[in-house]
Amino acid sequence: MTTAVDYNDLVALLQKQFGKGFTPATDYVEMPAALIAQVAEYMKNTLRFDFFDMVTAVDYSDHFEIVYRLQSIQNNSLASFKIKCSKNTSVPSLANLWLGANFQEREIYDLFGIEFTGHPNLKRIVLWDGFEGHPLCKDFKGKVYDTAN
């Protein structure tokens, strides 16, 4: 069975490499948003996390949280990361490291409006061009059709 890495060991490793700012939790590592591109590359090329499991986002009204989950098929292990970003900043795209990130980052862009810099094809994926707003945001008020009649 695929087991999670020991997050205390992982944080110690990452702190040696990238400095302070990593906080271990029971099942994820909280880390600064600015370091995500470098950490992702380190996870892929050095620690052999060769499979991009998923990325998703959470809207906490005053900020977004982005959750990454990586898997290593070679070592049969997985690791999760969380970064916080404010509403109007963009996040580096990981689509050039793992192809699997491509569609999922587009979905987050579509439903939350978070921009991923360096993404090869950042456009809406489930909604159509011209849709107004990002419907999974807490402040989304739009309704396409009024059924009151």
Next chain:
Amino acid sequence: MEIESISSAEIEHRESDGIEVLRIASQHPIPDPDDWLDENIKRNVIFTTVDAALNWARKTSLWPVTAFTACCTFEFIGASSSRFDIARFGMEVLRASPRQADLLVCAGTLTWKMAPQIKRLYDQMAEPKWTIAMGACAISGGIFHDSYSVVPGYNHIVPIDVYIPGCPPRPETLLAGIEKLRRKIEKESISKPR
């Protein structure tokens, strides 16, 4: 078990006995069971109206187009398989091309992104054509009626003949709805185009 051994002459003898018994009992022809029909019908002539003949043909050979959007589809699949057997109504031929179909079963949630394709399929079907809205989502959008991405009822996209409530409707309910549509087709007339 002991096998009776009989000679070939005995076999011949038994056969001829059987034939003789049947021949003696069958000296007169069996009366024609269609004796009660009148002369015209015996010559395969029946009198009816064009409407009645057309409507009979149309209502007994509704061919649905294979276009289903969500989970109500599975109740349709249930209805079309042997347990509920939609073939009883001449409907088992699901057409892969809208050109050959005359019934659109609107089964399941319709999103705005899928709506143009359903509209296109409906437009491509040849007249006469009918539609059934199957289930809560097809009738009104159901629990998704105020969603940003769901069409609140197929009747915003295509005209609907029969609404079948349920979430999802059971196959019996679907068959009852189809029966309602057949009653409706029965009353149509070529002098009053739809």
